[in-house]
Amino acid sequence: MIYENTYTANTQLKVSPFFERTSKLNESQEWRRWAGYLAATSYELTHENEYFAIRTKAGLLDITPLKKYIVEGPDSQQVLDRLVTRNIGICKVGQVMYTPWCDENGKVIDDGTVQRISENKFRITSAEPNLEWIESNSIGMNVVVKDDSFTTAALALQGPNSRAILNSISSKSLDSLKFFWMMETTFEDIPVSISRTGYTGDLGYEIWMEPNDALNVWDLLIDKGKPFGITPTGLHALDVARVEAGLILLDVDYISSRHALIESRKSSPYELGLGWAVKMKKGNFIGKQSLLRELDHKSGWSFVGIEIEWPEFEKHYRNVGLAPGLPSTAWRTSTPLYNQSEQVGYATSGTWSPILKRYIALAHIKSKYAKEGSELKFELKVEHFRKLTKATVVKTPFFDPERKRSCPT
Amino acid sequence: MPNIKKYDAIVIGGGHNGLTAAAYLGRAGKKVLVLERRHVLGGAAVTEEVFPGFKFSVCSYVVSLMKSNVMRELMLPKFGLELLPLESTMTPLENDYLLRTADSDQTYREIARHSKKDAENYMRFGPAMGQIGMAVRPILETIAPNPIRPSFSDIIATKKILDHVKSLSSQQFEYLTKLMTMSSADFLDEWFEYEPLKATMSASGIIGTFMGPRSPGSAYVMLHHYMGDIDGAFRAWGFQRGGTGGVSMAIARSAKHFGVEIMTEASVQKVIVKNGRATGVVLDNGDEYNSNIVISGLDPKLTFLKMIDEIDLPSDFVSAIKNFRIRGSSGKVNLALDTLPNFSCLPGDGHHLRGAISISPSYDHLEKAYDDAKYGNFSEAPFMDIILPSVLDPDMAPPGKHVMSCFVQYAPYDINGGWNDQKREDFGDAVINTISRYAPNIKDIILHRQVLTPADLESTFGLTEGNIFHGELTLQQLFSLRPAVKWADYTTPIKNYFQCGSGTHPGGGITGSPGEMAAKKILGTL
Numbered sequence: 006m007i008y009e010n011t012y013t014a015n016t017q018l019k020v021s022p023f024f025e026r027t028s029k030l031n032e033s034q035e036w037r038r039w040a041g042y043l044a045a046t047s048y049e050l051t052h053e054n055e056y057f058a059i060r061t062k063a064g065l066l067d068i069t070p071l072k073k074y075i076v077e078g079p080d081s082q083q084v085l086d087r088l089v090t091r092n093i094g095i096c097k098v099g100q101v102m103y104t105p106w107c108d109e110n111g112k113v114i115d116d117g118t119v120q121r122i123s124e125n126k127f128r129i130t131s132a133e134p135n136l137e138w139i140e141s142n143s144i145g146m147n148v149v150v151k152d153d154s155f156t157t158a159a160l161a162l163q164g165p166n167s168r169a170i171l172n173s174i175s176s177k178s179l180d181s182l183k184f185f186w187m188m189e190t191t192f193e194d195i196p197v198s199i200s201r202t203g204y205t206g207d208l209g210y211e212i213w214m215e216p217n218d219a220l221n222v223w224d225l226l227i228d229k230g231k232p233f234g235i236t237p238t239g240l241h242a243l244d245v246a247r248v249e250a251g252l253i254l255l256d257v258d259y260i261s262s263r264h265a266l267i268e269s270r271k272s273s274p275y276e277l278g279l280g281w282a283v284k285m286k287k288g289n290f291i292g293k294q295s296l297l298r299e300l301d302h303k304s305g306w307s308f309v310g311i312e313i314e315w316p317e318f319e320k321h322y323r324n325v326g327l328a329p330g331l332p333s334t335a336w337r338t339s340t341p342l343y344n345q346s347e348q349v350g351y352a353t354s355g356t357w358s359p360i361l362k363r364y365i366a367l368a369h370i371k372s373k374y375a376k377e378g379s380e381l382k383f384e385l386k387v388e389h390f391r392k393l394t395k396a397t398v399v400k401t402p403f404f405d406p407e408r409k410r411s412c413p414t
Numbered sequence: 415m416p417n418i419k420k421y422d423a424i425v426i427g428g429g430h431n432g433l434t435a436a437a438y439l440g441r442a443g444k445k446v447l448v449l450e451r452r453h454v455l456g457g458a459a460v461t462e463e464v465f466p467g468f469k470f471s472v473c474s475y476v477v478s479l480m481k482s483n484v485m486r487e488l489m490l491p492k493f494g495l496e497l498l499p500l501e502s503t504m505t506p507l508e509n510d511y512l513l514r515t516a517d518s519d520q521t522y523r524e525i526a527r528h529s530k531k532d533a534e535n536y537m538r539f540g541p542a543m544g545q546i547g548m549a550v551r552p553i554l555e556t557i558a559p560n561p562i563r564p565s566f567s568d569i570i571a572t573k574k575i576l577d578h579v580k581s582l583s584s585q586q587f588e589y590l591t592k593l594m595t596m597s598s599a600d601f602l603d604e605w606f607e608y609e610p611l612k613a614t615m616s617a618s619g620i621i622g623t624f625m626g627p628r629s630p631g632s633a634y635v636m637l638h639h640y641m642g643d644i645d646g647a648f649r650a651w652g653f654q655r656g657g658t659g660g661v662s663m664a665i666a667r668s669a670k671h672f673g674v675e676i677m678t679e680a681s682v683q684k685v686i687v688k689n690g691r692a693t694g695v696v697l698d699n700g701d702e703y704n705s706n707i708v709i710s711g712l713d714p715k716l717t718f719l720k721m722i723d724e725i726d727l728p729s730d731f732v733s734a735i736k737n738f739r740i741r742g743s744s745g746k747v748n749l750a751l752d753t754l755p756n757f758s759c760l761p762g763d764g765h766h767l768r769g770a771i772s773i774s775p776s777y778d779h780l781e782k783a784y785d786d787a788k789y790g791n792f793s794e795a796p797f798m799d800i801i802l803p804s805v806l807d808p809d810m811a812p813p814g815k816h817v818m819s820c821f822v823q824y825a826p827y828d829i830n831g832g833w834n835d836q837k838r839e840d841f842g843d844a845v846i847n848t849i850s851r852y853a854p855n856i857k858d859i860i861l862h863r864q865v866l867t868p869a870d871l872e873s874t875f876g877l878t879e880g881n882i883f884h885g886e887l888t889l890q891q892l893f894s895l896r897p898a899v900k901w902a903d904y905t906t907p908i909k910n911y912f913q914c915g916s917g918t919h920p921g922g923g924i925t926g927s928p929g930e931m932a933a934k935k936i937l938g939t940l
Binding site for chain 2: 049050051053054057060061062166231232233234315316319326327328359360361362363
């Protein structure tokens with residue numbers, strides 16, 4: 006079934022097949038736009054409980070707005086391998102790979118996951134529309150590219166209890182499903198596929214289903230998940246979690262090379278901390294030659310995690326008679342970073358981490374200053390006045406629990 | 415038998431402050447041994463599976479005042495500190511309710527339902543208290559100077575405090591003076607008119623003290639509770655995932671990380687004192703451990719009157735400790751529930767079950783409850799601060815089941831005729847009867863109940879007279895007077911014997927502060 010505004014709301018935006026439930030649960034009626042959809046900002050009036058659901062119980066997120074494409078046919082592996090920087094040749098059936106993809110100049114267009122559904126069938130997820138990009142790069146190849154965005158609905162169930170919840174519903178146990186693998190199963194005869202993926206850096210899964218089954222799946226999860234603390238969760242909570250996980254967001258942490266107005270706005274995978282996802286040993290792929298050159302000349306920019314150090318931060322506020330002014334939600338305003346008096350970078354998103362009790366941010370830094378442990382100055386506004394406060398380059402992910410990758414023994 | 419191994423420091427008591435002190439000393443490279451009498455760590459900040467599948471923060475049940483630098487310096491988030499927000503406070507009434515939530519607009523609307531004036535004043539009250547909290551915290555975070563015979567560092571500390579006091583605005587000074595002298599009821603009457611709101615707010619002025627909301631001095635205790643600070647937000651209460659024992663375990667893991675040795679089921683009988691100097695401890699089983707210094711995390715009564723022979727202490731000090739007020743006034747009832755309690759004022763599940771539920775409909779309710787205790791009885795209709803930990807953290811109970819934690823006041827330690835099994839059950843019944851007035855299904859859903867009287871708190875957790883704060887938080891025993899004048903800087907009349915429990919400055923609650931400051935004092939003298 007294809008749905009498009011099947012449910013009515015007085016909106017020009019699209020609504021997901023879960024809207025029937027989410028609209029009634031959304032007590033704050035705060036929505037954000039996500040790829041043309043209405044997506045819940047937070048279901049409750051404040052997002053803290055939803056955030057802690059992700060970290061201590063299980064948060065349930067409607068991720069239907071993700072763009073989804075099916076690439077199917079004898080040449081599908083070849084097409085994808087040419088398209089993305091990861092080595093799709095070694096991606097087994099049932100495996101999932103996170104990867105960026107670039108233009109010819111090696112600048113990142115988008116990032117997402119590639120699921121190998123069967124030998125010759127893949128699903129790609131992305132933040133922005135990529136149909137044209139995939140199609141134009143598969144001309145002459147024996148594949149069919151299909152926009153799956155409206156034919157598959159998706160939920161993310163993220164948090165330490167997510168496995169227990171799914172095990173209480175799924176006909177097959179998820180105990181042996183490894184990080185970045187997927188499986189087909191049923192929820193009371195409803196076929197779903199479950200990938201052990203997510204955008205929170207925690208134990209978590211994404212559930213892919215027919216839109217027709219969406220409400221039944223939602224109801225099952227809410228019902229069976231209740232004793233495990235399942236909590237409908239919005240984007241505010243997700244934003245905190247993804248910064249803690251050190252995961253980048255298009256249009257926030259980087260700009261797609263497709264709509265960057267000037268060259269300097271574009272970033273290569275190396276400049277986004279995604280060098281590990283560029284596989285030079287595989288065959289040719291889009292952007293490879295430029296990236297090889299960049300490897301030789303070292304990238305000018307790096308993407309790092311920074312921690313805004315508490316004692317100095319607190320002192321700035323104490324000086325004006327205030328308690329430390331921590332952001333209540335994750336922010337996404339570009340914020341200057343200095344070495345001495347010279348600006349050497351900018352933070353693109355940041356948050357107070359309630360679980361780590363640290364003030365953290367993701368930042369673009371000139372490579373010279375990007376070494377772990379480098380000291381920087383973070384620009385802060387305290388009572389309308391700009392202050393510089395100490396920040397240190399630290400390793401990401403900021404939060405990386407063992408449960409994210411482990412399986413029960 | 416004397417143990418050959420010699421430690422730099424031995425900490426008596428594996429409560430959260432003892433562990434904090436140990437962790438700080440370990441962090442500074444010292445060889446430290448912690449000796450805990452019970453089989454579990456945490457003291458009063460402990461989680462135990464009292465009934466199969468049902469876990470309880472047996473005593474202390476919420477976290478608010480945990481110091482941010484302690485969390486950071488001991489890397490507690492890395493070792494398992496996970497504080498979930500307690501988002502609301504509900505005061506159930508016979509036919510209505512008062513609900514305050516994390517959302518200020520919602521809270522405004524809800525209070526305005528009862529009093530428009532109060533709703534507006536409430537918006538001002540929070541920031542005003544926050545400012546006072548800010549004003550007081552630097553004092554709390556200073557090692558209390560000795561005003562009688564000040565040392566150089568005492569003079570510096572006193573000057574710092576005086577400078578700070580001078581920097582307060584006249585309004586801050588006015589509020590501070592009032593809070594130091596008034597009853598919480600009188601203080602709140604200046605701000606509000608709606609009785610359930612005032613009563614619920616005043617309740618934080620009586621917790622852990624043998625006072626009613628109309629007793630002068632109770633306003634300060636209220637302020638003490640206002641200084642909670644989680645993530646920079648004043649007045650934020652949190653629930654440690656897995657119960658408050660999780661906080662103690664996080665500190666213990668940090669301590670172990672810094673090389674601290676921890677022994678459980680190691681009950682210290684005496685501190686060994688030779689020539690006015692502590693040299694180690696002897697356990698109940700006769701084992702001896704030697705160390706350069708000994709630190710007690712116990713309350714002042716045990717620290718001095720049990721661990722040390724009176725003959726080794728100055729007589730004026732002994733009488734000061736004997737006079738130190740440590741009257742227990744509260745009990746704890748932990749319930750295992752088959753399903754959620756159903757409040758007639760707000761039936762069913764909802765946000766109101768995810769925060770504190772305060773049985774405090776009026777000043778009279780609280781004051782009458784106090785009257786019972788004044789004359790040696792437990793309250794027939796007590797004040798209660800209730801939370802449902804399993805709603806916040808489903809792992810606390812089997813799926814679908816729940817646990818309920820009821821802090822109950824008043825239950826005097828010195829009850830007429832003494833505490834016995836019958837009285838304990840009667841006390842439990844009074845608690846259940848009171849809850850059932852607001853949640854009628856409670857009696858039908860109780861699977862198990864654990865009733866802890868002040869006598870139980872004393873015998874199980876070593877809290878003298880069952881006082882949860884190691885001594886009441888009243889003005890005459892705070893700051894430079896906690897636990898006794900001259901000895902408020904964690905030192906004691908015995909050389910190399912130090913104190914680090916809640917009976918020292920800045921007092922009770924899960925703060926880590928006495929432990930941290932004691933360790934810093936000790937490191938400064940070594």
